[in-house]
Amino acid sequence: MYIITVASTKGGVGKSTFVLNLATVLLNQGKKVALLDADSQGTISKWSKVREYMIDSGEKINKLFVAGVRGEALLEIANDKKQQGYFVLIDSPGVDDSNMRSALLRSDVVITACSTSAVDLWEIESLINILKKLREIQNRRIPLLLLFNKVPSIHSSLAVEDALNFINSNNINPDYILKCIIKERVAFKHSIKSGKGVIECSPQDEKASKEIEDCANEILCIIKQHYITSV
Numbered sequence: 001m002y003i004i005t006v007a008s009t010k011g012g013v014g015k016s017t018f019v020l021n022l023a024t025v026l027l028n029q030g031k032k033v034a035l036l037d038a039d040s041q042g043t044i045s046k047w048s049k050v051r052e053y054m055i056d057s058g059e060k061i062n063k064l065f066v067a068g069v070r071g072e073a074l075l076e077i078a079n080d081k082k083q084q085g086y087f088v089l090i091d092s093p094g095v096d097d098s099n100m101r102s103a104l105l106r107s108d109v110v111i112t113a114c115s116t117s118a119v120d121l122w123e124i125e126s127l128i129n130i131l132k133k134l135r136e137i138q139n140r141r142i143p144l145l146l147l148f149n150k151v152p153s154i155h156s157s158l159a160v161e162d163a164l165n166f167i168n169s170n171n172i173n174p175d176y177i178l179k180c181i182i183k184e185r186v187a188f189k190h191s192i193k194s195g196k197g198v199i200e201c202s203p204q205d206e207k208a209s210k211e212i213e214d215c216a217n218e219i220l221c222i223i224k225q226h227y228i229t230s231v
Helices: 015-028 043-056 071-083 098-105 118-138 156-169 186-193 206-230
Strands: 003-006 033-037 065-068 087-091 109-114 144-148
Touching (some): 003 071, 033 043, 043 186, 071 098, 109 206, 118 144, 118 156
Parallel strands (some): 003 087, 033 087, 109 144
């Protein structure tokens, strides 16, 4: 399977919310998923404790492997779980530090979740430059996928169009830009409180669920295409 790191060089972009929802979608598709929390804020680890409590209380949701790890332990667990056939998802710190670079070093794919604001879009270039340096060190290409996250629900198409124009005019070039977007929805915030992903909540927010499911499927398709054509 693959090691997928969700990374950003700044906080507040909805990185943790996205990665835990991606994990629950893959889990409910029947895939083996390991979710590694390398962020010092520990959002994933806190969410996991709520999830474990809900399962112990009789909630019918699937168990998920979650570990809060950094440094060498991050590299070891990520590699071990990959060898065991897991999709390994790493929630990296929202800063450029040794833990983020450790996660990137072992990654098969990097996803950056970014809003459509210029301030956040500029940060993509920082991540691209880090990946270029790692590519030189390892002599391998680590593809970067851009996801527009926390997109305003009103005039979302216009917001994405403006963001794409900004990226083009500023020569910011991720390897892939996802067609699917994740909008700013209350359902994503509420799901975290219950230790669930939006697809596991009842009643289910169908729009939020469709967005994250479509996004997961597009990511899997891009990864498959990338590694088939790279062989």
